[in-house]
Amino acid sequence: xxxxxxxxxxxxxxxxxxxxxxxxxxxxxxxxxxxxxxxxxxxxxxxxxxxxxxxxxxxxxxxxxxxxxxxxxxxxxxxxxxxxxxxxxxxxxxxxxxxxxxxxxxxxxxxxxxxxxxxxxxxxxxxxxxxxxxxxxxxxxxxxxxxxxxxxxxxxxxxxxxxxxxxxxxxxxxxxxxxxxxxxxxxxxxxxxxxxxxxxxxxxxxxxxxxxxxxxxxxxxxxxxxxxxxxxxxxxxxxxxxxxxxxxxxxxxxxxxxxxxxxxxxxxxxxxxxxxxxxxxxxxxxxxxxxxxxxxxxxxxxxxxxxxxxxxxxxxxxxxxxxxxxxxxxxxxxxxxxxxxxxxxxxxxxxxxxxxxxxxxxxxxxxxxxxxxxxxxxxxxxxxxxxxxxxxxxxxxxxxxxxxxxxxxxxxxxxxxxxxxxxxxxxxxxxxxxxxxxxxxxxxxxxxxxxxxxxxxxxxxxxxxxxxxxxxxxxxxxxxxxxxxxxxxxxxxxxxxxxxxxxxxxxxxxxxxxxxxxxxxxxxxxxxxxxxxxxxxxxxxxxxxxxxxxxxxxxxxxxxxxxxxxxxxxxxxxxxxxxxxxxxxxxxxxxxxxxxxxxxxxxxxxxxxxxxxxxxxxxxxxxxxxxxxxxxxxxxxxxxxxxxxxxxxxxxxxxxxxxxxxxxxxxxxxxxxxxxxxxxxxxxxxxxxxxxxxxxxxxxxxxxxxxxxxxxxxxxxxxxxxxxxxxxxxxxxxxxxxxxxxxxxxxxxxxxxxxxxxxxxxxxxxxxxxxxxxxxxxxxxxxxxxxxxxxxxxxxxxxxxxxxxxxxxxxxxxxxxxxxxxxxxxxxxxxxxxxxxxxxxxxxxxxxxxxxxxxxxxxxxxxxxxxxxxxxxxx
Numbered sequence: 108x109x110x111x112x113x114x115x116x117x118x119x120x121x122x123x124x125x126x127x128x129x130x131x132x133x134x135x136x137x138x139x140x141x142x143x144x145x146x147x148x149x150x151x152x153x154x155x156x157x158x159x160x161x162x163x164x165x166x167x168x169x170x171x172x173x174x175x176x177x178x179x180x181x182x183x184x185x186x187x188x189x190x191x192x193x194x195x196x197x198x199x200x201x202x203x204x205x206x207x208x209x210x211x212x213x214x215x216x217x218x219x220x221x222x223x224x225x226x227x228x229x230x231x232x233x234x235x236x237x238x239x240x241x242x243x244x245x246x247x248x249x250x251x252x253x254x255x256x257x258x259x260x261x262x263x264x265x266x267x268x269x270x271x272x273x274x275x276x277x278x279x280x281x282x283x284x285x286x287x288x289x290x291x292x293x294x295x296x297x298x299x300x301x302x303x304x305x306x307x308x309x310x311x312x313x314x315x316x317x318x319x320x321x322x323x324x325x326x327x328x329x330x331x332x333x334x335x336x337x338x339x340x341x342x343x344x345x346x347x348x349x350x351x352x353x354x355x356x357x358x359x360x361x362x363x364x365x366x367x368x369x370x371x372x373x374x375x376x377x378x379x380x381x382x383x384x385x386x387x388x389x390x391x392x393x394x395x396x397x398x399x400x401x402x403x404x405x406x407x408x409x410x411x412x413x414x415x416x417x418x419x420x421x422x423x424x425x426x427x428x429x430x431x432x433x434x435x436x437x438x439x440x441x442x443x444x445x446x447x448x449x450x451x452x453x454x455x456x457x458x459x460x461x462x463x464x465x466x467x468x469x470x471x472x473x474x475x476x477x478x479x480x481x482x483x484x485x486x487x488x489x490x491x492x493x494x495x496x497x498x499x500x501x502x503x504x505x506x507x508x509x510x511x512x513x514x515x516x517x518x519x520x521x522x523x524x525x526x527x528x529x530x531x532x533x534x535x536x537x538x539x540x541x542x543x544x545x546x547x548x549x550x551x552x553x554x555x556x557x558x559x560x561x562x563x564x565x566x567x568x569x570x571x572x573x574x575x576x577x578x579x580x581x582x583x584x585x586x587x588x589x590x591x592x593x594x595x596x597x598x599x600x601x602x603x604x605x606x607x608x609x610x611x612x613x614x615x616x617x618x619x620x621x622x623x624x625x626x627x628x629x630x631x632x633x634x635x636x637x638x639x640x641x642x643x644x645x646x647x648x649x650x651x652x653x654x655x656x657x658x659x660x661x662x663x664x665x666x667x668x669x670x671x672x673x674x675x676x677x678x679x680x681x682x683x684x685x686x687x688x689x690x691x692x693x694x695x696x697x698x699x700x701x702x703x704x705x706x707x708x709x710x711x712x713x714x715x716x717x718x719x720x721x722x723x724x725x726x727x728x729x730x731x732x733x734x735x736x737x738x739x740x741x742x743x744x745x746x747x748x749x750x751x752x753x754x755x756x757x758x759x760x761x762x763x764x765x766x767x768x769x770x771x772x773x774x775x776x777x778x779x780x781x782x783x784x785x786x787x788x789x790x791x792x793x794x795x796x797x798x799x800x801x802x803x804x805x806x807x808x809x810x811x812x813x814x815x816x817x818x819x820x821x822x823x824x825x826x827x828x829x830x831x832x833x834x835x836x837x838x839x840x841x842x843x844x845x846x847x848x849x850x851x852x853x854x855x856x857x858x859x860x861x862x863x864x865x866x867x868x869x870x871x872x873x874x875x876x877x878x879x880x881x882x883x884x885x886x887x888x889x890x891x892x893x894x895x896x897x898x899x900x901x902x903x904x905x906x907x908x909x910x911x912x913x914x915x916x917x918x919x920x921x922x923x924x925x926x927x928x929x930x931x932x933x934x935x936x937x938x939x940x941x942x943x944x945x946x947x948x949x950x951x952x953x954x955x956x957x958x959x960x961x962x963x964x965x966x967x968x969x970x971x972x973x974x975x976x977x978x979x980x981x982x
Contacts, residue, residue, distance in 0.1 A: 117287065117295045117319075119148050122280060126152045126257070129278030130160075130223065133250050134271055135257045136264065139282035140405050140419075141357055142320020145259045146229050148285065153227070162225040163188040172236040175204040177243075181226075182213060189224060206242050214246065220253040231260040240266065262401045286317025295319075299326040307339040314339075314420050321421050357405055357422065358429070365395055369406075369418075370433065373426030374441055374464075376457070377409060377417045385444050439465050450474065456487060459494050472498050476508045477544075479515065480551065481593045484631050492516060507536030508544070511551045518558050521713075526559055550594040557601035561608055562713060596625040600638055607645045608714065608756065610826060616645050633675060636665050640679045648827060651686045651865040652978060658683035677706040681719045688725055689829065691868030691900040696726065714756055716746040721763055728763075729872040733771035740764040759826070762793035766873070769800055777801055792818040792825035792834065799837045800874075808844035811837060832861045832870040839879050855883050859890035863929055866978075868906070871897045887943065889929030892980060917977060918961045927954040928979060932971050 126149070129135035139145045153162045163184035171177055217224070234240055244266040250256060258264055271277040287295065292312045296303060303311065315321035329335045358366060364387075371386040372378040380393025396416045399406035405422040409415040418426060430438065446461035455478045462471035475494055482491040495516060498509075514529035533552055540548045599622035606615030619638045626635040639661040647654025658679045665676040680703035687696040700722060707716050720743035727736035743760050761780075768777050781789065781798065788794060795818050802810040817823035818834045825831050839854035855876075862870065871880065880898060885891045896906060920928060930940040941951045959965060962973045974980040 117291050117298070119144075119151065119291070122148050122284065123152045123155060125278070125280050125284070127156075129257070129280075130225070130255050132271075132278045133252075133255065133276050134247060134268065135255070135278040135280070136268065137257065137259045137280045137285075138261065138263050139280075139285040140261060140318070142318060142323075143282055143285040144287070144319035145285060147319075149227060149229075149257060149259060153225070160223045160225055161188040162227060164227045164229065166229040167231060167233040169230075169233050170235050171233050172239070174206045174236065174239045174242065177234065177239055178206060178209050178213075181228075182209075185213070185217070185224070185226065189220065206238070207245075210242055210246050214249050214251065217251045217254050220251065223253060223255060225255050225257060227257045227259065229259045231258050231264050232262050240264075262398075285319070287312075287319055287322060288317065292317065292322050295322055296326050296329070299329070301326050301329040301335060303329075303335055303339060307336045311339045316419055316421075318419065318421065354425070358425065364389065365399070368392055368395055369399075370426050370429045371437075371441060373418060373423055373430055374438065374461075375445060377415050379415050382445065382448055385448055386441055443467075446470075455482060456490050456494070463494070463497055468498060472506065472509060476506070476512050477547070479512045480554070480597060483515075483519075484593055484597075484634060488519065505536075507533040507540055508548055508551070510536065511548065511555055515551075515555045515558070518555065518562065523559060523562060523713075526555070530555060530559065547594065550598060554594055554597045554601055557598065557605055561601060561605040592625065592629055593631070596622055596629060596631060596634055599625065600634060603638065604641045607641050607648075610648070612645045612648060616642060619645070632668060633670070636661065636668065636670065637675050639664065640676055643679050644682050647682050647686060651689055651867070655683060655686040658686070672702075672706055674706045677703055677715050678718075680706060681715055681722060685718070685722050685725075688722055688729075689869045690866050691729075691872065691897075691906050693726055693729065694905060696722070713746045717743045717756055717760060720746065721760060724763060724767060725869065725873075728767055728770060729869060731770070733767055736767040737764070737771060740767055758788070758791055758793060761788075762791075762797055765794075765797045766800065769797070769804065774801060774804055790817075790823055792823050792830045795823055796830065796833055796837060799834075799841070803837065803840055803844070806844060808841040811841040815841070828861050828865070829867060829870055832858050832867055833874060835861070836870060836874045836876050836879075840874065840876065843879060851879065852883060855879055856888060856890070859888065859893055860926070860929075863890055863893050863980075864925065866893070866896075868897050868900055872901065877901050886934060887939075889926070889933065889943070892932060917963075920958065920961060920979070924954045924958050924961075925979070927951055928958055928970070928974055931955075931958075931967055931974075932980065 126135060137145050137149060150164075153164070163181075165180050165184045167177065234243065247256060247266055247268070268277055272279075289309065289312050292315075293308060296308070311322070311325060315325065325339075329338055358369070361369065368383050368387050368389070372383055375382060378396070380396065383392025383396065384390050393414065396406055397408075397413050400408045400413065400416060405419045407417050407419065409417055417423075442461045442464040446458050446465065449455075449461060450458035455474065459471050459474045462474060471494075475491065475498065479491055479495075482488070495512065510529045510533035514526045514533065517523075517526035517529060530552070537548065537552070599618045603615045603617075603619030603622055606612075606618060609615075619642050623635055623638040623642070626632070626638060643654060643657035643661050646657045661679050662671075662676055662683070665671060665673065665679075670676060680699050684696040684699040684703060687693075687699065700719065703719055707719060720739045724736040724739035724743070727733070727739060740760065740763060744764070747757060747760055765777050765780060768780075777797065778801065781794070781801075784794065789798065795814050799811040799814040802808075802814060815834050815838050818825055818830070819838060825834070835854050835858035839851050839858065842850040842854055858870070861867070877898070880894050883894060885894065888894065900906060926944060927940060930943065935943065937951050937955065938948050941948045944951065955967070958970055962970055962977075964970045964973050971980065
């Protein structure tokens, strides 16, 4: 009886429960590799249930071909188990044995049992004679209902049991269920007085894959060793006791042909039949692997079709040691064969790994450089980086193509300066790239330059280099076409992202949509999500509300693919938070900012981090927490140290920081900072706001108005309507100092005009305009609801729940119709509205008819209600 060296001291309640349940079926099959703990587990179950039913245990002799001996053992065991309940005549040895008659006699005798009998057949795989297997199959088919048979085998027995499985009459425990859990492994080691650190326990469990014999053998060595953790660190299948066990129980049982197949295939992480045939020069390897996988847990099928296989870790260690001892000179040739096969069939990582193992570092470097970007897109960046680190330094130091790959890797690590240094090397050596690889090199160089530029916010320096995207013809091989397509996708993606960050939204959207389509064609869902993220950003800058919806959609898409905490959606999370902040929805914005912070901890994109701290600072400004706002701006400055000075994001950061300093009463420091700026910097709309606010702080309304005039007239650049809203509020504050009441109302109304379509509340919270809003004549404004909403938020109330648009198609309203719509909630007549808009009464009434038609309503009240449902008017 092969009891093995398994887990005799470990309770297996989950498996005992399976055996308990199996008693209700005619047959239970327990299959697992040598040393999996099958026999000990069943014996411990029998001991636990010894008072519940009699049990007969039969251990099949190794290579059993003697029917008389086998059936004699069965009859003897059954007779002993049912002694006193049933008389079964022992089998008398005879020169001629009629097995069929004997089996029938046994079945008839068992029919007389009045209570349950459990018959255990151990090592059934040793039953070698086909005739005996057929007899036993016949026995199982006609098994009396009072008998339950437990079959223990290293492989699933070919006894026609599939019919019982289909009929629901078979219980099975397979090798995966026999593996010891981490807790069971801990219990086994404790029983041998072995204590390991948690890290070492997990490592040992991982190496043994829960194999009971491996853990027991390790426990024996650990119990007598001086340094358990050091032993575990070096534990492998070549450890003496493990090697001896595997040799005796597994490898020595194989034919010379199968042994050669196993030993040579051990240099592969995974193997299939074609590779096995290639490495041995033989045929039929796939069938051999399938048979071995059926026999136990040392050869494991990796797919449902059973085409790919791997070895148990400890078995692979043993086989590798055997290969080094028996055929050391063959190893480079075998690696070369494997590298060629993997390369030919498109398995790039394995091809590179085996090419490196041959010592052909140049070929390995060439493959890695050619496929690096595709590997990263396939989600294999960690593996690609590991291979990159193993490349021969001499093979990459002088290679401009390798320099591009190294630059891309440094970018992913967030090392922008080192990336720039590698790119400079690549550019200097561009002429050395062979002509047939030059197109791909130029594309890879452009992709990496664009990636660096967008991380630094330095877009203008590379946008003129877009011409290589046009007219680059892919190399004719299928693999090269695929690589070129991936590079083209990355080029359009990086270009589009760079253009969006630069405020070139029309071009950015065009290129991102092209990249998105290429990503779909190539099955690059991750790149598609990245494109959609930045398309949402572009939408946001044109419409906060539509951008908010677009961000939510792309976040949902990312979550559906398991990327809810991935840096790829960091920009969408920050953008959504920005939009909610602008709408005064601070609590919601905080939730999304917290999620964004989690994703950006693993991101190498400083520009997104800068944006995040800008939003944090904006929230603090709105609450009057100026010191906290300044701290967030300092953090943004530290992250933004890599940004170029004249990038839009850098300008936005400087202006926001200065406004925080003004709020904190640091006017002197603000003047000093402004004095250090160039004339062109001071001409931007954002900086003009700061200068005007500084003038107002000392009561100089005329200076403030003079500073704001270019922005309000459209001469000075304002990157978004938010800047214009703040500028009109500042104009109203200046006019108020000058007691120009009508001009104050006009400026406030203009600010509200710009704010209403997107429900912009934040600009009114950043500036001291509460009194202006309270004085603004509600009976003559088109924005009474918005004013009330702003005043509520200033008083500490959260805005009402965001309106959810009903699922109806509404034709968009024109700008003129929107202006008329905003007056409909007031008590003004059509004539009065016409006076406010400097339009004719006929024009206003025409717009009102168009509004009613587009909103599918009939009255002014219905139009106001529907517009609020659609988010066209504040509630």
